[in-house]
Amino acid sequence: MILDNGKISERQGFRLGLLENITLGIVVVPFICVSSAGKWHYIAFAIGLLFTFLYSMVFYLFSKAFPHGMIEEMDGLLGKTGRFIDCIYAFRYMIRASLIILFFSVILRAYMLRSFNLWTVIISFILICGYGGARDIEKRGRLIELLFWWMIVPLILVAVFSISNVNWELKSVGENADYSGIFSGAYRMLIIMSSVETLLFTLTKLKKNTWSNYLKTIIWIMISVLFSYIFVQGVIGEKWVGDSPMSALYVMEAARFPGGVERLDYAVIAFWIIGVFSVASGYMFYAKEFLRVAFSKRWNSFEKNEKGEMSNNSIEIVSDKWWTMALVMLFTGLFVWLWNLYDVSGYLTDYLIWFDIALSIFIPLLVLFVKWRKNKMFLTLPVAFLLGSLFFLTGCRNRVDFKRIDDRQSSLEEMDYAVTLSVREVEGILNNDSDNEGRKYKDKIVGGEKRVRGEFLFDFEIADLSDYKGDSEELLSTDDYECMAVSLDDALDMYFEARKNHVDLGHLKMIRLYDQDGEIKNIIFELKNMPSITKSVDVEFFYKDEKEKIKLRNLIKRLYDGEKF
């Protein structure tokens, strides 16, 4: 009854545009720019933004040239060739969706579902994206409109609670890079932001496809990415950003509610799922839209009215079958598996970097050319090549480990909660090559003696909850456990062997690090890579006779600066 005509409102269009295009950008763009352009990353970012704007404007112009929607007009103009191109589009979007789903699932497993097999996460996510993308554009518009604040509010909360963490004094400067690095960074940023291509479809579905609607969407996309970019740099520093594609997640980790929830990152990642869902389900939705047209049995092409203009009166929506989305889900799953294979993922990456963007502009241009020439043109494309490429799959190696990555999960009351963790680098003469359990030590020769290298004394102070009456942490009685190990991971295993309980490090109040000759940095890196340890925890850092109190986050930044320990 209300706008039941396959169109979406301006607000829906704006929210679709924003959610489908910022989710990846805010997380990955800082890493892309810094890792490619080093200390010139700001320039790379600025050029990348300009590229993104120009790229999106191309699609705005296309949307004006195809007022009834490119999918519909293409099939009217090109007939069977159009259907073939539909399939190409569908595969393009399924490849993109699969990459995003794999990337997201890996992050999710690392942070939240360490005891899960990766396939469990991937399949469940594909299913939910399929369910969300199986509707028409009106329903999709309503869905994204509804989910918009679910993602934006947590992001705003992260920003608010992270402001105190921004510290420009500790800014670490990246490496020098040549000019090619700048342009490489900008171009790679464009690839990440190339999802703005979907504006072509959302703009044509708007009630009124105006310049101001487009401008509002693209400007907010750019502002969001810019804001995230500056924020991430300010909180964790350039070098750390350049070292990890998950740098934005470290910002989330560092954010804390004052006096409330201990860690915000889980909640934010949980709601970031919604953003990823918007992008992946969007690609799957568009893939489905192309496929349903490609495999339709009845299709009426556009008719021209007396003035020679296209009219959509004769459009007949056809073949909205359940299997269209089932097919999309199946192929997306297949592509996730292909991304996992070393050799194939190389091809797919090359395709995305060098071919996909060109294709995204070339095809609409071609259709536009046919439209302007007002005659049909038969196109032949190498189907056999695409089919033949499947033979490359045989014998490829796995890229991603799909198994669970952490078995240290048990129920809440069966965990031991560490209040403080002390790590002391041990140095001494090495008598044996291995400890009692057969673990090999690394060694080094110092002053002609073979000395212990890379071994640490770990001391866990465990909260004694046997007669806990709500006392504060200071009054809590603790129980110590000491062990010698080469890494924290090893120490945790030894703890379990000794006490049959896992240690929870999520509520550490203090970490004490004693540095002797710089090897402690291995522990700091381990702490960085351990999602269960909040990066806001206080660290007492002892170096010879000096003692310094510092946040773990800032200690890691200093480590990236190359400061000697």
Added chain:
Amino acid sequence: MNNLYDKNNRLTVSINTSIEENIKVLDMLFEGCGDVVQKSFFIGDVSGKNMEKRTVNNSDNYDLVKKIKVKIHLIYIDGLTDNQMIEQTIIKPILYEWQQMDLNLKPNQNNLDLWNRIYYVEAQTVDIKEEASFDKTIESVLNGDTAMFVDGYAKTFIISSKKYPLRSITENDTEAGMRGPKDSFNEGIRQSTALIRRRIKDAKLKVEQGVIGERSRTSYAIMYMEDLVKPGLVPDIKKRLERYEIDALFDSGMAEHLMDERWYSPFPIFQTTTRPDKAAAGIVEGRVVIAFDNSPEVLLAPCNFNMLLQASDDYYNRWAVGTFARLIRYMAAFIAITLPGLYIAVTVYHSDMLPTRLLYAIANARSIVTFPVVVEMLIMEFLFELLREAGIRLPGPLGNTIGVVGGLIVGQAAVEAGIVSTIVVIVVALTAIASFAIPNEEFASVFRLLKYFIILTSSIAGLYGFVMGLLIIAIHLSELKSFGVPYMMPAVGGGLKDGAFHNQDFIFRAPISFMKKRPVWARWDNWIRLRNNYIEKGRKKDDT
């Protein structure tokens, strides 16, 4: 007997001109029905003379007056009919006053035949109508009307004489409010329409009546403002009502489910209310009310998620108070659906999120509990649902006792026995309180149901499962529509119609003086519902 009916349970016989034939049919139809009252009378000259000369107005003029002797037959259902009214308005005038009235007839009235004479002169009631169908006649009798067969005529008189045994209009106990009218609908359809008509004294308020149910023949009334309702809405409702032929329809709830195309959805697409003020407010917003006989709850369409969290008090209190109450209700709805799932997700998978002291407290409390968190939660939820169901089925005071006994004694014993922990009792209790804050009971039940879905997804995959569960619900909600109106409006559908100000009646309830336009589902050519006389007439505000 069966050959009197067709496959749709409609009578196939017609009314015969011979009253004896009609009586035979009636005897067959109501054989074994002790509550059916039938009586035949003779009217007119029982002596048998056909003609008589009489003076007219005591003058010398003579007129031939037709003296008749005709058999009439009355039928009604005892208990559904006002016997006294029938005697006073039908039987007495026709039987006892016939002769005098006949003598006093004016000349031009002599031309009236017997049928019209009864209709226009003798019957002392306004609510009398002719009926030519036997089926409709019987339907009327079963509805509490009285049917009068007259020999020689293949039609009947239907005299409205309904007097159902009904509850009186009582104070509303299911949608109670602090401010505003306290009356509520009862089971009589006429009372329902009257309570609404009393609030909207406008001839444009239309009441279209019909019958549904092959055997129950339940009356329904579709009420709407002719100039406010969106074109197509009323025909759509009628079409949905006529889609099925059902044996019997005993409550509006059954009709609601019949009209709902998405049978698999737990969310209602109608708003139900027992409050006449809420129904009337809906009508002046361009919505349609459907009242059913024997049902104290009327249906309102279209409906959306937001409406189901609104209460009448919101409009009667000041805007800030109304807004705050709505905010509380939205939060309550969120808690009702998510809290147990969130508790499971955080304690089982992401205990890092908890404040340290709370974590220690939970760990300490759980140390004596035998079951895993999920089982513990399900036990407590099941216990609560059991108490709720038992409380409803038992009579008032006993129901309250069950609540107290269950909540305090069983809960305490369960904690001490190590079956559940104290924190879980708090979580379940808070969830229950939150669900009671939802003003619509039917809607609250949906939240109670979906809570288990979120518990399931959270148990499987922690916060990821929790968000996935919410996402599935959101996807479902976003595809729902109630008679063309998106279910999640105004959270979705913003800007669908230029100039629509539906956000004024969302979580934030704007001051009444700001709500100048009707909602988006009203007719677009009749949007203005509030005018400022001083500004409209070009006067200054100070002129007041």
